[in-house]
Amino acid sequence: ALHGAATVFERAGAVPWLALATEAPAGELPGAAPGGDEAPTALASLTEAELRLARLVGQGASNQEAAAKLFLSVKTVEARLTRIYQKLDVRSRAQLATALRP
Template sequence: MHERATRPFERARTELLYGQWLRRARRRADARVPLRSALGVFERLGAAPWAARAQAELRVTGGAPARPAAAELLGRLTPQELQVVRMAAEGASSREIAARLFLSPRTVEYHLYKAYPKLGVASRRELAAFDLSALPAGRRTA
């Protein structure tokens, strides 16, 4: 019935309950699929309590929630952070980035400091391994 309905919240709630039932029936691997689906919908809808519940159930099954796509992570950055992150990922030093963007090196470091948690990285080395090609064409910078 949910296939024809236009209520994603109700479908996600049903998937959460089905995932809980599967887990309690000792079918943990089978439970992960509906739980991940429900978690994604709840996060997209901004239903934080429901998302927390789905995430807790998913954790109990031994499955971690899927990591957000690189494009989604990059979408969290401000335009200035995005420029700084791109240049840092290419190997530019803070001084080089500052000179190109007419900023102080300290401001560059501040932007990196704010961007790292948004991207789930902790260093320039991890940033260099990050897939920056996933960014949509409309948000690409020079």
């Protein structure tokens, strides 16, 4: 069912919204690069939405900036960051930025 819906979303230009709505693990949505150059398995455990947020924060965005850019509430950003930190076993934004480096 998701595959058929994905085509409709693609035509509407809403693939990023589909990723946010489904919380599919990175690389599992149609059009996503299979087996991209995402290194360690910890990064592979992040959903597409978590990976987008992690990259923004890793590049220095504040929670408020990330929330505005991703059309999320600050509370949602905080909750996702908590999950990201747990999955990557990091405790700070600096460690997150390091974990995202290739």
